[in-house]
Amino acid sequence: MTAAHGAPSDLTARLGLEPGARAIILNADDFGMCRAANRGVVPLLEAGHLDSATLMVPCAWAPEALAFAAGNPAVDVGVHLVLTSEWTSYRWRPLTGAGTSLVDAAGYFPTQVVDVETQATEADVAAELTAQLDAALAAGVDVSHLDNHMGSVYGLATGRSFLGPVLRLAAERGLPFRLPRSLERLEDTGVDPGGSNAQQVLDTATAAADELGVVIVDRLWTHPFALAGEGTDDVESYEDVKAGFLDLLRAVGPGVTEIFLHPMVPGDELTDAVDFAAPKRGYEARLLADPDVAATIAAEGLVRVAWRDLRAVQRGER
Template structure:
């Protein structure tokens, strides 16, 4: 059994610790304004930045100027909106793009079409871009769960975890499901993935929850309006 993360962090026995993280930093101006304000005011513990997005330079400039804050990289393989999209840093002629030259909208398309080599190159490019921008990158996570294999079972953890290990970075891969009684098959997959992370020396959280708020326009043509 791995040593509990709270023990490894030097917290007292029995401590329950929560990290409040905001991802999608750099996606758009509204996200930047919200996240920089919340980080600066101490209402968030950390954020993760989407380097391929149009507003990433502004977010990166803020993060580089505030190395006292914890800012990581939100690794991207999808571009889900209808009217605002982004492309791979490694170029548009690859298995990572759709017919329009953007990242695909869904994780299913990523799992069906992306090659391991091009995923590895793209994720490394995103991290290197953040480091080159002067960001003291503190952790990694993943946009929409596109590396977890949730749609077909084909994951890209073999590309993510070595990247995290090489740079000594934690990765947001929950060791346990978020439900009170998680699905047995899902828990088995998480346990297998956690074992790989442990073997690589990559720190992962015990659990992960997202916010419970519905997205405006969810299920309608207006969902992609930003």
């Protein structure tokens, strides 16, 4: 299962795909974060424009998202494991309470990944992430996989990761985890790769995942999180964002690449909740339903798969 650096793993073969297949997972992050997220993600899941979504269990609009996922078992929904709360005016707290190492002075998750890495204890992280997964399962969600909000478990800010408890949880529950084998395009995700030894850290983590039998992807891609030129006359348009996304699709190589976006419905709620890039979240909702995206996927011969397919591989169901 371990691939040479820069080469895809054997995951496409394990999925039963042709040699050299270029497989993608179109995933929506931040499901349940706010009503605008739910209103963006649900229609895209229902229409088949997304392959999966990942749900932020501690957030205010998670109950609506959990109820949708439980009531629509055919859709692929994972848990977006949360240890940060990044916005100024809209915050959320741990399920395990405010009396732990997981909160800032106001009792919320910290805004920055570096604060998680420097102050959180492994025991508190393990308890909180288990609680988030258990809450989704208790709500009736057929959880397809785990991933992580803002890369807060990867150790890319200071080198101190929480991948040990995450991978153990994924192995125990038979769930794949969003850990890329390559740092390729990682800067576009908004995650700081963490210096010159970052690939070595990632190689160690992927070896641990392979040892535990946790299925991971070859690459993790998105486009830049921010809206270029926001607040200026040179702000990028929908057509600019779309052109960049189509180029990203054309650049996908052999193996399994997750491409994640944050589709949300623009409006006052979203603008009030987030500090920047609210228009881009609206562009992403529009983008995923754009016929030109579907046409490019078809023209490139990209094969769409879902995290539930990877879960079946991990559980020996394929």
